[in-house]
Amino acid sequence: MLGEPASASVHDVGRMQILEREILAIADYERQRLGQELHDGLCQSLTGIAALTVVLSRSLAANAEPGPAAAAAEIVRLLNETIGEARDLAHGLCPVGLNGAGLVGTLDSLARNVSRGQGAFCSFVGDRRCPELRPETTAHLVRIAQEAVRNAITHGRAGEIEIRLACADGAASLSIRDNGVGLLGQRRGDSGIGLHTMGYRARAIGGSLEIAPQPGRGVVVTCAFPLPSSDKSTEGANNVRGP
Ligand SMILES: Nc1ncnc2c1ncn2[C@@H]1O[C@H](COP(=O)(O)OP(=O)(O)OP(=O)(O)O)[C@@H](O)[C@H]1O
Numbered sequence: 001m002l003g004e005p006a007s008a009s010v011h012d013v014g015r016m017q018i019l020e021r022e023i024l025a026i027a028d029y030e031r032q033r034l035g036q037e038l039h040d041g042l043c044q045s046l047t048g049i050a051a052l053t054v055v056l057s058r059s060l061a062a063n064a065e066p067g068p069a070a071a072a073a074e075i076v077r078l079l080n081e082t083i084g085e086a087r088d089l090a091h092g093l094c095p096v097g098l099n100g101a102g103l104v105g106t107l108d109s110l111a112r113n114v115s116r117g118q119g120a121f122c123s124f125v126g127d128r129r130c131p132e133l134r135p136e137t138t139a140h141l142v143r144i145a146q147e148a149v150r151n152a153i154t155h156g157r158a159g160e161i162e163i164r165l166a167c168a169d170g171a172a173s174l175s176i177r178d179n180g181v182g183l184l185g186q187r188r189g190d191s192g193i194g195l196h197t198m199g200y201r202a203r204a205i206g207g208s209l210e211i212a213p214q215p216g217r218g219v220v221v222t223c224a225f226p227l228p229s230s231d232k233s234t235e236g237a238n239n240v241r242g243p
């Protein structure tokens with residue numbers, strides 16, 4: 001379990017948790033702002049340029065200039081590709097703010113996007129019992145899932161990843177399971193901040209984070225967190241969607 005050093009006093013731990021939250025809030029704000037600028041600024045400008053270039057291409061074709069018309073059409077194709085990449089980047093930077101899809105919708109999109117473009121099959125299994133959560137809680141959970149998926153692909157070279165959300169009796173868990181090479185002993189090295197940040201995020205929502213080898217192969221990252229008491233519910237589990 002990732003936690004504070006055993007020697008820290010209760011007072012130190014409290015101060016550290018406040019600092020962690022502030023650092024995360026600033027980082028999230030900056031990411032959100034960058035994502036919105038990218039989406040509303042650059043993407044819109046490129047879309048305008050692509051629309052003008054379509055007109056140019058048609059006009060060249062109408063004036064019997066097939067060479068320049070084809071070149072203009074190629075520019076449109078490249079622009080559309082670039083717009084798609086910039087939009088994906090913007091959605092990754094502010095996954096919750098841009099589409100308002102909530103936790104289930106956003107995790108589902110994350111799984112689909114990974115399966116579409118990152119060489120691994122990623123599925124999402126939701127749970128009908130899970131209530132809508134506060135936006136900050138949702139954002140922390142999405143960031144945990146993003147980092148765990150990135151690690152599974154980059155370090156684990158996983159071919160399959162499963163994101164699972166489960167809720168019952170006032171408690172919930174988000175787990176990200178991969179079939180990659182597994183932990184090779186260096187996971188607590190100083191170089192990376194991903195595991196630490198996932199731990200901060202889990203604590204920021206009153207939960208805990210565990211990263212463990214999977215029986216057989218790969219790694220499972222689990223964030224257990226409490227649900228607000230009014231959000232307890234009674235229905236059964238449900239496989240929401242896979243890509
Ligand atoms: N799913 C995984 N499969 C295999 N190894 C993993 C996995 N997740 C984490 N690790 C190991 O744990 C280490 C620490 O992960 P962490 O996310 O903290 O850092 P990083 O990914 O190396 O860098 P950063 O996240 O800062 O870009 C990784 O370098 C890797 O060795």
Ligand SMILES: [Mg+2]
Binds near residue numbers: 150194195
């Ligand atoms: Mg990482």
